[in-house]
Amino acid sequence: MSDAKNQNNKKFWFWLSITINLGFLGVFKYYNFFAASFADAIANFGLQVNPWTLKVILPVGISFYTFHGLSYVIDIYKDRIKVEKNFIDYSVFVSFFPLLVAGPIERATHLLPQIQKKRTFNYVKAVDGLRQILWGLFKKIVIADNCAEFANMIFDNHIAYSGSTLLLGAVFFAFQIYGDFSGYSDIALGTARLFGIDLLRNFAFPYFSRDIAEFWRRWHISLSSWFRDYLYIPLGGSKGGMWMKVRNTFIIFLVSGFWHGANWTFIAWGFLNALYIMPSIIFNTNRNNMDIVARGKYLPSLKEFFQIAMTFSLTVFAWIFFRSDSLSQAFEIITRILSKTTLTIPEFRGLYKALVTLMLTVFFIILEWIGRENDFAIQKFGFKWKRSFRWMFYLVIVFFIFYFAGKEQVFIYFNF
Amino acid sequence: MKKFCKDVSVFLFIITTIVVVDVFLQKTLLFKDNNVKLTKNYSILILGHSHPAQAYDTNYIKNTINMATAGEAYLYTYFKAKKVIDNNSQIKKVFVEFTNNQIEKGMDNWIWDDVHLQYRIKECWVLLDNEALQLLYNKNPTGFINAFSKSLFDNLGRLFVSKNAIIKREGIHKIGATDEISINNKQLSKLKSRKNLNYDLEISDYNIFYLQKIVKYCQDKHIEVCLIRSPMHKNYDVSFTEHKFKEILRTKFKNVEWLDNKDFPIPDKGFQDSEHLNSYGAKIYSQYFNKQINK
Numbered sequence: 001m002s003d004a005k006n007q008n009n010k011k012f013w014f015w016l017s018i019t020i021n022l023g024f025l026g027v028f029k030y031y032n033f034f035a036a037s038f039a040d041a042i043a044n045f046g047l048q049v050n051p052w053t054l055k056v057i058l059p060v061g062i063s064f065y066t067f068h069g070l071s072y073v074i075d076i077y078k079d080r081i082k083v084e085k086n087f088i089d090y091s092v093f094v095s096f097f098p099l100l101v102a103g104p105i106e107r108a109t110h111l112l113p114q115i116q117k118k119r120t121f122n123y124v125k126a127v128d129g130l131r132q133i134l135w136g137l138f139k140k141i142v143i144a145d146n147c148a149e150f151a152n153m154i155f156d157n158h159i160a161y162s163g164s165t166l167l168l169g170a171v172f173f174a175f176q177i178y179g180d181f182s183g184y185s186d187i188a189l190g191t192a193r194l195f196g197i198d199l200l201r202n203f204a205f206p207y208f209s210r211d212i213a214e215f216w217r218r219w220h221i222s223l224s225s226w227f228r229d230y231l232y233i234p235l236g237g238s239k240g241g242m243w244m245k246v247r248n249t250f251i252i253f254l255v256s257g258f259w260h261g262a263n264w265t266f267i268a269w270g271f272l273n274a275l276y277i278m279p280s281i282i283f284n285t286n287r288n289n290m291d292i293v294a295r296g297k298y299l300p301s302l303k304e305f306f307q308i309a310m311t312f313s314l315t316v317f318a319w320i321f322f323r324s325d326s327l328s329q330a331f332e333i334i335t336r337i338l339s340k341t342t343l344t345i346p347e348f349r350g351l352y353k354a355l356v357t358l359m360l361t362v363f364f365i366i367l368e369w370i371g372r373e374n375d376f377a378i379q380k381f382g383f384k385w386k387r388s389f390r391w392m393f394y395l396v397i398v399f400f401i402f403y404f405a406g407k408e409q410v411f412i413y414f415n416f
Numbered sequence: 417m418k419k420f421c422k423d424v425s426v427f428l429f430i431i432t433t434i435v436v437v438d439v440f441l442q443k444t445l446l447f448k449d450n451n452v453k454l455t456k457n458y459s460i461l462i463l464g465h466s467h468p469a470q471a472y473d474t475n476y477i478k479n480t481i482n483m484a485t486a487g488e489a490y491l492y493t494y495f496k497a498k499k500v501i502d503n504n505s506q507i508k509k510v511f512v513e514f515t516n517n518q519i520e521k522g523m524d525n526w527i528w529d530d531v532h533l534q535y536r537i538k539e540c541w542v543l544l545d546n547e548a549l550q551l552l553y554n555k556n557p558t559g560f561i562n563a564f565s566k567s568l569f570d571n572l573g574r575l576f577v578s579k580n581a582i583i584k585r586e587g588i589h590k591i592g593a594t595d596e597i598s599i600n601n602k603q604l605s606k607l608k609s610r611k612n613l614n615y616d617l618e619i620s621d622y623n624i625f626y627l628q629k630i631v632k633y634c635q636d637k638h639i640e641v642c643l644i645r646s647p648m649h650k651n652y653d654v655s656f657t658e659h660k661f662k663e664i665l666r667t668k669f670k671n672v673e674w675l676d677n678k679d680f681p682i683p684d685k686g687f688q689d690s691e692h693l694n695s696y697g698a699k700i701y702s703q704y705f706n707k708q709i710n711k
Contacts (some may be wrong), residue, residue: 121417128567130424391427403569408530408562 033262061101081318104222119196129193136186145180163342464513521618
């Protein structure tokens with residue numbers, strides 16, 4: 001592409017590369033979905049088709065490295081970077097192991113220069129990396145895996161449960177997916193830091209967000225910013241007036257939903273989030289909460305507290321679509337949550353363990369709140385303490401990881 | 417780099433030291449001989465899985481302790497029995513439950529699948545010998561490491577309180593876990609349909625091997641050993657395994673006493689399900705069993 005003799009030639013190679021990249025994703029991830037949806041649509045007209053479907057396992061992390069690779073191609077096309085001619089450096093960029101299966105989705109402009117330059121060992125960075133790995137393991141093994149047990153049990157047998165239990169199941173899932181994905185990201189970032197490489201931050205305490213726009217600046221940041229830079233802005237962003245802003249916002253949320261998987265539930269989840277964010281787009285309040293909540297204070301104000309609670313509630317509601325196997329399941333769950341049974345006490349097998357899990361989650365939220373001004377919760381935790389006390393704290397975390405380990409669960413985002 | 421390596425080494429050394437001390441404490445304290453001493457009146461020991469755990473109510477059987485545990489494969493029973501027998505010379509007779517399901521290949525899962533390892537390793541890794549630990553590790557390395565590391569922490573509490581809770585468990589009736597649930601028509605119809613299964617029987621050699629070890633150990637210690645089959649519901653069809661079951665009994669346990677109470681008449685309301693008695697059924701059966709062994 002960089003050696004193309006003219007603009008048309010360059011364009012040809014660019015689109016060829018985009019087509020090949022998206023082609024793999026389309027075939028492996030979306031072909032069956034489109035084939036089945038097409039058959040369903042045809043069936044509405046009384047015609048029967050049995051489309052040929054692919055019976056292959058979805059390559060792990062395909063959505064991540066496809067987007068990772070696309071960023072390189074687009075940045076070259078846009079002349080933001082030069083072509084990497086060193087095969088080793090390019091290979092490291094494409095297959096850097098910490099981020100290969102579940103991100104963060106890196107940019108060539110950010111990662112390649114770090115690979116190209118000579119790195120020397122940095123003690124502070126390496127120790128910080130280990131700390132982040134430890135925190136990631138805690139999030140995944142203690143929080144996510146324990147919450148998963150109840151979220152799975154409740155969602156998989158949703159018909160048997162009351163509204164209150166289903167609501168609790170959705171809350172468990174909210175912490176499962178946060179612990180699972182941000183835990184993975186922490187492990188990936190920490191591991192990369194041991195090699196002297198800083199990856200893009202992926203999470204910034206999203207559940208302390210005061211509105212949905214802030215939530216999306218703090219949740220899966222590498223994907224949100226990818227869509228912003230490579231889709232929203234090329235589509236015109238917010239420059240073409242209100243209509244274009246609304247249209248482009250819906251497009252990126254729908255595509256983001258679809259990126260997660262070939263299922264209408266993800267599209268509904270994306271659509272719902274687009275609806276949530278719409279008021280702030282229309283009234284131009286989407287950049288109201290740019291700073292960290294209650295910076296320098298122990299507690300949020302009452303107003304902030306209610307804003308956080310409201311945003312969290314909306315997010316939990318949207319997660320119901322994300323976690324459900326089908327739209328009908330999601331609507332059944334929501335119907336039951338909106339019924340009188342939500343006023344009853346939740347009942348399910350393993351209440352004691354669920355209480356322990358909730359207590360662990362509260363402990364986790366407290367630590368996250370304390371550390372919310374840092375890159376990750378325990379980054380600077382106990383820095384004013386004596387070293388022995390600080391190490392004791394890390395040992396306690398290790399103890400928690402062993403003692404409260406939940407049943408082993410595959411990382412959710414490995415499916416994407 | 418030097419400082420980093422030093423710090424990491426020190427941190428890992430601290431963790432390793434804690435683990436080593438923990439392992440040492442568990443090894444020495446958890447099943448100390450005096451923690452498995454039974455009162456002198458116990459001369460009969462019942463071992464096995466959930467069937468005997470629920471079938472023998474020792475309130476009605478003289479001088480008997482029921483240490484059967486749900487989901488326990490013979491590998492674990494063997495080491496438990498060894499420890500109890502070694503420390504209780506008053507034990508004169510051991511009844512080991514031997515039912516059709518214990519010859520099936522599925523029993524291998526009871527030995528080393530993730531779920532069973534979680535419970536069994538925690539309960540009695542201290543009792544296992546190197547050969548058994550090696551077997552579990554070879555069959556399920558991840559499950560074994562997970563269960564072992566978790567048990568190192570889970571058992572910390574047991575070091576100081578209720579050290580002997582597991583080994584001294586006296587059957588399920590004494591700990592109040594049984595109930596009055598009775599088998600229902602739905603379960604019965606399910607049993608009938610099971611009869612038509614096209615059954616390809618594979619045998620769990622490991623389970624049978626460890627049952628042989630239990631028998632041999634008892635015999636070596638001059639303790640009477642008896643294999644026993646406790647009552648099962650009449651609709652519970654064992655015909656697809658019965659031939660093989662009897663063959664194993666004949667060939668591998670030919671000099672061992674065999675007591676078959678499978679068809680002992682228990683009314684439907686005495687069954688919790690097709691294989692397990694409830695407390696009502698256990699009472700009827702245990703009274704009979706008491707007479708049977710004390711006549």
